[in-house]
Structure formats: structure tokens, C-alpha cells
Amino acid sequence: MSFLASLPKVPDPVKKIPPPGFLKREDNLFTRKSRDVISLFRNLPTAYLYQLLGSVLILIFYLGLLKTSFFVRFENVIYDSFFRLRPSLASHPSVVYIQIAEDSIQDIGRWPWPRHYHAVMTHILSEWQAKAIVFDMLFTEPSTEFDDGALEEAMATSQSPVYLPVLLENRKGEEVWVHSLPRFESHAKGVGHVNGVPDSDGVIRRIHPYLQSESEIFPHLALRLAYDYAGLKLPPEKKLPFPRDSEGNVMVNYPGKWVQTFNHISYRDLLKSFQLIREGKPPIISPEVIKGKICLIGLTATGLWDIKANPIEAVYPAIGVNGTVIQNSLQNQFISPANYALNAICLAVIGMVAIFCFHPFRNFVSFLAGSALALGWGLTAYFFFAWHGRWLYVFHPILLILTLFIFTAIYNYTIGKRERTHLFKLATRDGLTGLFVIRYFREILNKAVQDSHIQKQPLSLLILDIDDFKKINDTYGHLAGDKVLKEVSHIIHSCSRSKRPFTQTDYVARYGGEEFMVMLRGAAITESAFKIANRIRKKVEDTAIKWEHHSLRFTVSIGIASLGPEEALPDPMVSRADEALYRAKREGKNRVCLERLSLHPFPHPSVDQIPPAA
Structure with missing residues (x-):
């Protein structure tokens, strides 16, 4: 009896509409709407608004700090230097x-x-x-x-x-x-x-x-x-x-x-x-x-x-x-010190000018703008001191400019890094399953093949396909199929070695509609690769998901190939793994098949497939 024969029949017409409230469930991560969620930091006006808010909070903090004597010692140092720089009075x-x-x-x-x-x-x-x-x-x-x-x-x-x-x-x-x-x-x-x-x-x-x-x-x-x-x-x-x-x-x-x-x-x-x-x-x-x-x-x-x-x-x-x-x-001729109100106004104006200069942050240009602003204020304060006997705070504004520059630099670096990370994820990750897309996976595979060829280390490849996936889509609808894809990708990822050192990390990609690829570093075909593939197959077979009032079960077929000692390109290995996958399909599905041709110094097992459990 085939796998699909055991599936419960659905009355005509075929119901492909998701159950009420389904699109509002928190675990609904595979809908188009949720896949199009944009990070907060991708919205540039919003990012600039948060940058402006942070800068204003720093300015308010400095206005409060101005009332304390925390930095008066540093102000006194500049005050003394003005005396030494100024020409002597008559x-x-x-x-x-x-x-x-x-x-x-x-x-x-x-x-x-x-x-x-x-x-x-x-x-x-x-x-x-x-x-x-x-x-x-x-x-x-x-x-x-x-x-x-x-x-x-x-x-x-x-x-x-x-x-x-x-x-x-x-x-x-x-x-x-x-x-x-x-x-x-x-x-x-x-x-x-x-x-x-x-x-x-x-x-x-x-x-x-x-x-x-x-x-x-x-x-x-x-x-x-x-x-x-x-x-x-x-x-x-x-x-x-x-x-x-x-x-x-x-x-x-x-x-x-x-x-x-x-x-x-x-x-x-x-x-x-x-x-x-x-x-x-x-x-x-x-x-x-x-x-x-x-x-x-x-x-x-x-x-x-x-x-x-x-x-x-x-x-x-x-x-x-x-x-x-x-x-x-x-x-x-006494020195006339500026009161808090005047120092606060000067600090606020300088802070707003600095925020304006640093808002379109451009690294070196912003650094020059901040330096020019700090130097300009220092010269202005010196002019009022030397020619008018007026003492304005200098250290607080300069420190504010430096703080705003550092904050803006760190902020822009952070959102830039998040933006690059987000764009990298969009470019390299499948929006539905979260696995690597095949284009990026090929780059990783090419590099891994070169390393394995040079270092004479084993490298294996799994190609997986969900059995009769089209019939699941036709019977229960594409949303149900999407949920099956999510569940299978989760199982594959959980069975791979993703928390090992970089040279031993496994990579999982979505190959096509219902096909997946797994690259196993340092895994020989008769040892780790075979065990991992069978573990994936068994875990998928034992998994059921709830859809409406039904319990959906599904299986996968897996083909395995390993890099030959003289191979420096991945294409032959991919072709052999694909051939092994189709052989698993022809011979009954829900099984693991090894490549037929032995290119390795170790022998293949006498049985190259794992039949479904009775």
C-alpha cells in the first residue's frame, strides 16, 4: 500500500482555504506578509529619527551635567591656558x-x-x-x-x-x-x-x-x-x-x-x-x-x-x-564668567550644529566637520576671553561634539552592520524555510570542495526530496505544503552539525521546490554521512503536523555522494547524489541510497539503501 493511499480523502470540491484565524497565528512564519517584514533599521527615515533622538538625549544629559562641577577642573585647565596664550595687559x-x-x-x-x-x-x-x-x-x-x-x-x-x-x-x-x-x-x-x-x-x-x-x-x-x-x-x-x-x-x-x-x-x-x-x-x-x-x-x-x-x-x-x-x-577689568543660562544656550546651539553636521554621517567628512566646529568654538571662546574678558565654557562643548561624533559613528556602524546582515540574509537565505539559497550554497560548496581536495579531507553531499509533495499541495493546498516544507527544513537543520568549528560545519540549502541539499564537511560516505541521512529520514517519517482536522505525515528520499580523491569540482559529486536520489524514488521512496560508483579508498556497504520500516 502506497503512502498516499493511507491519506484521508477530502470531499470535493477540494478545500484549499486555510482555517479561520490561521493567518493570525504567531507561528505563521511562512506567509508572504511575514516574509516581507522589514527590519526597523532598514527604514532609513526611522533610523535617522532614532539617531536624532539619541543625539538630543545626549545633549539634554550634557545640559544637566553643566549644572554640576564634574568637568570644572578641565574647564579650569582651558581657562588657565587662555591666560598664558593671551598677551599681557598694561x-x-x-x-x-x-x-x-x-x-x-x-x-x-x-x-x-x-x-x-x-x-x-x-x-x-x-x-x-x-x-x-x-x-x-x-x-x-x-x-x-x-x-x-x-x-x-x-x-x-x-x-x-x-x-x-x-x-x-x-x-x-x-x-x-x-x-x-x-x-x-x-x-x-x-x-x-x-x-x-x-x-x-x-x-x-x-x-x-x-x-x-x-x-x-x-x-x-x-x-x-x-x-x-x-x-x-x-x-x-x-x-x-x-x-x-x-x-x-x-x-x-x-x-x-x-x-x-x-x-x-x-x-x-x-x-x-x-x-x-x-x-x-x-x-x-x-x-x-x-x-x-x-x-x-x-x-x-x-x-x-x-x-x-x-x-x-x-x-x-x-x-x-x-x-x-x-x-x-x-x-x-575683572573676568566676567558666563552664567549657566548663557553656557547652556551656547552648548545647545553647538550641539544642534554638531547633530546637523553628523546626521548624514560620512566618516572622514564628519570628522573634519566636528573638528572644525570644536576648533571654531575654541577660537571664539578665546576671542571673547582675550579681548572682552568674557569666560565661556569650552571643555563641555568640545566633549559634547566628541560624544556626538562617537555616538553617531557607533550608531551608523551598528545600523549599517544590521542592514548589511539583513541584506546578506535576504540574498543568501530562502524566505520560506530560512535555509541557504542554492546560489550562495554553490559558492560555499565550491570553496569546500577546493579545501577538501587540497587537504585530502572527506566531503559528502546529501540531496533530499519530499515524496509526493505535489499531491500534498493539490490535496490540502499550498499553505499546507509550505508548512510541510518548513517542518522538513527544521528537521534537516536540527540533524546537521551546525554548532561545530567552521571547518566541520554542515550547510543546508533549499535546492528547488521540495528538494534540499546538505553539505557534510569531514564526513565519509560510509560513516557520518550515512548516519546523518538516515537520522533525517527517520525523524521525518516519525513527524506529523496538524492541518485542520487532519494529521499529515510525509517522507523524504535521500541520495548521497562523496567527493572523489581526484575531484576538484563539485559537479560530478552533485550528479552522483542526484542519480542516487532518483534511484531511491524509483525503488520505493522513503529511503537512503548511496552513489553506485565507488571513487573512494574505502568500500561501499553491501546494501546501498535503507528500506522503509515495516
Whole structure:
């Protein structure tokens, strides 16, 4: 009794319409509609929309990051580099430094000096009509009565106003104002704090205009001096006309390096000049240099504690900070930092321009566009800094440009790879079964034959055909036939060795309508190939699929051939496998037949076919 004779009869007319709801089932992977599903990334407008969305999210993240101090250290590095690149500013002629440097310490003696030296200096500056005398040092402890009395008397009788600093220090967890002795401070026209605001790297970039602790509040000493010099009343903190940062600090605009700015006078030379004038000799320093000037007296010798770091130099005397603040105050020359809103607007505009540049991503062209944008923004920020004293963030925008470039490159690479993978799959895979198409399979087979011929490795080929497949289509319809094809291809693939190393991987292809090919690497015809073919045949024979109210069973016939020792092309092997398949069909179907002609060093089995089970 034949296989088809056992199939249940279907009443006329033949029903080829699928059951209700069949096209909506999730496992319906063989319909034309599901085979035409296009990957999300194949839709280029959609892909660009997702790229734009990702870029905008990155921009929003950076706008939030702008509110934090996460990258401020890097911004400070660029800020400092702008100072070093910028030409030096002209120094205010009214500021004179009387510096206690190494030459003065060498001649006068070890620091600290007896206070009568400062008394003499006060007398000299008063006699030479200095506009103001500023001691950038504290006299906190009593000395000898001679020294303290001399300094007190000099300050009390000075025709030039004397200014003294105060310092806010942290002592045992408490903030304490440190003053000079009352006998000195009572004769000072003004006092002010000299606390800097060192950043995390120790660089002094800004100062507190006012500093308060408990009930005491003091302006910065340099601000007090500047307003007194200009004959103006120092306004309260909220009414100061200077630009400030988000914490209310004033950013110091250093004019240049220490040795290249302001007028520097040696403490020692000034004392000698006074003595030379008394002796009727020409002085080293003329009194005209001092007349009408703000004279700041302070330490500049290296190795002493009063040395700071600023954006231009790692070693900068603290007295230089005070002189610079005086100049900035008199000329309204402080650095104006951009607030969050302005930095955010700049960041958003740069981000949108970068997104526009990277949207049609073209590798090198996009890289050049991003580099030009980053360089252009850096030059723009430098221009505003050097010529207008405006500080705009640079690192955040450049990092945003780099991030957007990397994101766009990775994104385009990913969707490009997916697109290529998808197109490769469309070109090499059968839309119904998911197996390789015969055109691509031939390329693989040709390469495998060459490798096997060179390496003398066995290679076998199976050709399978579903028995009486046309009658299944005619009886139950093409959708049922498609389901049978899917099931058979699944069985063949599950029985092949697809998870082995590449050189031992089996390849399965759809040869024609209901025919399939299996290439078995490293499989001899009498060993692995025969076992695999019989396993496929048996598994297909034992499989049944549900269709409407029927259980469909089907079988396959298989022909096997193997590459001959002298063969370098696959065509003879394919022809022998095809001949073996047709022999299996003629001899009853549902069986495995080997090629008849032995081209191999091993003998064929005595029986070259497996009959169907009883």
C-alpha cells in the first residue's frame, strides 16, 4: 500500500482555504506578509529619527551635567591656558610693589625682621608722599617695646594712610578672624581680608569681595584700597558693580607674569635710597617713583609661606593678587564668567550644529566637520576671553561634539552592520524555510570542495526530496505544503552539525521546490554521512503536523555522494547524489541510497539503501 493511499480523502470540491484565524497565528512564519517584514533599521527615515533622538538625549544629559562641577577642573585647565596664550595687559601705573625678596633678606637678615625696619619704611613712604601704605603682613604677636613703639608711632604720624590685612583662619574646626595687635590696627585707615579662594587644584582664580564670620564682615583689602584711591564709598556686597560667578566670587584678571607686570621696588634699595638722599648722593630709587602711588609691602622671596599659584604661574606672591585686584577694581577689568543660562544656550546651539553636521554621517567628512566646529568654538571662546574678558565654557562643548561624533559613528556602524546582515540574509537565505539559497550554497560548496581536495579531507553531499509533495499541495493546498516544507527544513537543520568549528560545519540549502541539499564537511560516505541521512529520514517519517482536522505525515528520499580523491569540482559529486536520489524514488521512496560508483579508498556497504520500516 502506497503512502498516499493511507491519506484521508477530502470531499470535493477540494478545500484549499486555510482555517479561520490561521493567518493570525504567531507561528505563521511562512506567509508572504511575514516574509516581507522589514527590519526597523532598514527604514532609513526611522533610523535617522532614532539617531536624532539619541543625539538630543545626549545633549539634554550634557545640559544637566553643566549644572554640576564634574568637568570644572578641565574647564579650569582651558581657562588657565587662555591666560598664558593671551598677551599681557598694561599694568596700572598707580600700583607699586615694595617686595621683600631674597636680596633684602640677604642684606637685612633672617625673616621676620625687627619692626623698627617697617617703622622706617613707613616714615620714608610718608615723607615721599605715597598715596597709600599697605602692609601685606600681620603683626599678631608683641615684639620688643622699642620695635612696637617705633612702628606704632610711625603709623600714627604718617601723612599717608596705612592699611592692614585681616585673615580668616580655621582653628580647631572654628573660623576665627586673625588681626594685627590693636595698637597697630587702631592707627590703620582701613582693614580688609586677604583670603583667596583656591580651587581644588590650589590655584587662586577668584576672591571673596566680602567675607563674614559670626558678627564680623570685612571687604577684600584690595577693594577697600581701590575705592579709597578713587575717592568713592565702598558699596555693600550686593551693590558691587563687578561681574561675579555663581557663588558670588570675583574672578581675578591677572595681567601677566609676576616679573613682567607692575613696578617692582626692592625693600633694601628703598632703604638705601633714603640714606643716600640724606647723604646728598643720587638715590637708587627716586622719590617721584613713590609719590602718589599705592605702595604694597609684602614677601616675594621663594620658600616663604606667602606664595600662591595663579593661572599663569605656579609660584606667584600673594601680594600680587592684591595688586591685581586693585587694578581690576580701578579699571573694571575683572573676568566676567558666563552664567549657566548663557553656557547652556551656547552648548545647545553647538550641539544642534554638531547633530546637523553628523546626521548624514560620512566618516572622514564628519570628522573634519566636528573638528572644525570644536576648533571654531575654541577660537571664539578665546576671542571673547582675550579681548572682552568674557569666560565661556569650552571643555563641555568640545566633549559634547566628541560624544556626538562617537555616538553617531557607533550608531551608523551598528545600523549599517544590521542592514548589511539583513541584506546578506535576504540574498543568501530562502524566505520560506530560512535555509541557504542554492546560489550562495554553490559558492560555499565550491570553496569546500577546493579545501577538501587540497587537504585530502572527506566531503559528502546529501540531496533530499519530499515524496509526493505535489499531491500534498493539490490535496490540502499550498499553505499546507509550505508548512510541510518548513517542518522538513527544521528537521534537516536540527540533524546537521551546525554548532561545530567552521571547518566541520554542515550547510543546508533549499535546492528547488521540495528538494534540499546538505553539505557534510569531514564526513565519509560510509560513516557520518550515512548516519546523518538516515537520522533525517527517520525523524521525518516519525513527524506529523496538524492541518485542520487532519494529521499529515510525509517522507523524504535521500541520495548521497562523496567527493572523489581526484575531484576538484563539485559537479560530478552533485550528479552522483542526484542519480542516487532518483534511484531511491524509483525503488520505493522513503529511503537512503548511496552513489553506485565507488571513487573512494574505502568500500561501499553491501546494501546501498535503507528500506522503509515495516
